[in-house]
Amino acid sequence: MTYQQTLDYLYQQLPMFQRVGEAGYKPGLERTEALAAATGNPEQKFKSVHIAGTNGKGSSSNLLAAVLQAAGYKVGLYTSPHLKEFTERIKINGQDLAPDYLVAWVERWRGYFEQVEPSFFEMCVALAFDYFAEQQVDIAVVEVGLGGRLDSTNIIRPLVSLITNISFDHQNLLGNTLPQIASEKAGIIKPGVPAIISQTQPEVAPVFEQKAQLEGAPLLFADNHYRAELLQEPSPEDDTQRLRLTYQNAPYLEDVDLGLVGDYQRLNLPGVLAVLDELRRQGFVIPEAAVREGLREVGRLTGFRGRWTILGRWPLVVCDTGHNEAGIRFITAQLARLPQRQLHIVLGVVNDKDVSKMLSLLPKHATYYFCQATIPRALPAAELAERAAAVGLHGQAYGPVSAAVAAARAAAAPDDVVFIGGSTFVVAEIEEL
Numbered sequence: 001m002t003y004q005q006t007l008d009y010l011y012q013q014l015p016m017f018q019r020v021g022e023a024g025y026k027p028g029l030e031r032t033e034a035l036a037a038a039t040g041n042p043e044q045k046f047k048s049v050h051i052a053g054t055n056g057k058g059s060s061s062n063l064l065a066a067v068l069q070a071a072g073y074k075v076g077l078y079t080s081p082h083l084k085e086f087t088e089r090i091k092i093n094g095q096d097l098a099p100d101y102l103v104a105w106v107e108r109w110r111g112y113f114e115q116v117e118p119s120f121f122e123m124c125v126a127l128a129f130d131y132f133a134e135q136q137v138d139i140a141v142v143e144v145g146l147g148g149r150l151d152s153t154n155i156i157r158p159l160v161s162l163i164t165n166i167s168f169d170h171q172n173l174l175g176n177t178l179p180q181i182a183s184e185k186a187g188i189i190k191p192g193v194p195a196i197i198s199q200t201q202p203e204v205a206p207v208f209e210q211k212a213q214l215e216g217a218p219l220l221f222a223d224n225h226y227r228a229e230l231l232q233e234p235s236p237e238d239d240t241q242r243l244r245l246t247y248q249n250a251p252y253l254e255d256v257d258l259g260l261v262g263d264y265q266r267l268n269l270p271g272v273l274a275v276l277d278e279l280r281r282q283g284f285v286i287p288e289a290a291v292r293e294g295l296r297e298v299g300r301l302t303g304f305r306g307r308w309t310i311l312g313r314w315p316l317v318v319c320d321t322g323h324n325e326a327g328i329r330f331i332t333a334q335l336a337r338l339p340q341r342q343l344h345i346v347l348g349v350v351n352d353k354d355v356s357k358m359l360s361l362l363p364k365h366a367t368y369y370f371c372q373a374t375i376p377r378a379l380p381a382a383e384l385a386e387r388a389a390a391v392g393l394h395g396q397a398y399g400p401v402s403a404a405v406a407a408a409r410a411a412a413a414p415d416d417v418v419f420i421g422g423s424t425f426v427v428a429e430i431e432e433l
Contacts, residue, residue, distance in 0.1 A: 006103045014113070029152065032126065042134070043155050048140045048142050049139065050154075050158040051163075052162070053144075054167040055165040057143050057162075058143060059262075061079055062077070063294065064141050065141045066294035066297065067293075068284075068290075074136070074139075075092065075093055075140070076090075076091070076132040077092070080145050081428075082428075083424070090127065093301075094300075129156075139279075148188040151187075154187060161188050163189075163196070163271075165201075166181055166201055167324055168181070168354065183207050191216055193217055194220070195217045196222050198271030205221065227246045228266040231255065241261050252273070259296050259298045261308050276291065308334070309433065317417075318418070322421060325354070332361055335417065342412070342416045343365065345366045345421075346408050348373055348378060350379060359393060369408045370388065371399060371426065372399065377425075381398060401430070
């Protein structure tokens, strides 16, 4: 098969949660374990960091990978979903998986897929782990796909586990309360493996404490020790934010530039710093210069994008993949601080989210351009417009993302702001990203 034929086969033959939602989700580790056994248990052949959470796990994964790369290590990075190209999911030192490798690997194991019947995501995990083992990475940073306890990635035994923020998302699969959701995320905590929690949230902290105690795992709430403080408010044109990093209220690193300008990144950094210190305790050499370079150059080092990314100026055009209640709260707060004559919002969502809650958080004074990504899960733009109107948000349905973006840019004056978001899949279809 060609590369495109291979992708078509994977998308058509293997149930894919990102495209079809719950029908593409196969909980449990049995099929992943079978694939791992068939490929020689590659997950046992490399060191790893495992990262779960509702918001922040992708950013934290990329930041950790960037710092470790800057420190001179050969670093595997597994994240999902991809924005533009399948091969973005699996990287070594910022280089995407080679298409030829994917074609050959799928051809080799295609017959076995028909026996095991894995999901798309289970296949991706097996591929990533086999690739990392074959390429002999020094360490791999592995992001959980959904939840944690039953996620395919949970067959690894990492050096350290990191859990970021807990918020409402995928309630139909993970539970309707924050403690229920946290319990699923806490499933990545392994016997004796240090566990780090980025953000202390009183409602879910006991869940992590109980799980860590049960597993005999050392537990650290990172934000009780590490803090990232903004030194100066970045201007809308800045593509970095300058921070002071402290440890137990004492200077840790002064004047650090972070190459991700979303406000919420300051909540991710305590967990990232705590993981780096834990890796140092386990023998990794990570000098200050590597921390500075990794945090500043994360986009260049790992190819990370889509988180509060500036796409243009005059008018200022920003996109962000935030797609749940907590993510939207941060986005709207940051948008409110931007100087603007008028705010234009290009918005699309998937149909299995709590759309009404998300819409209720968005600013009513903005002009909206409703769209839908080209995936089966996308909520039709006309239906989104109707739901939005019911909570006082007004605009027009445009259908394709490209049409909505073009309309917003055409309507915006130089001193306006255009924001594009609501779903990872909307951001993925922005042509210039």
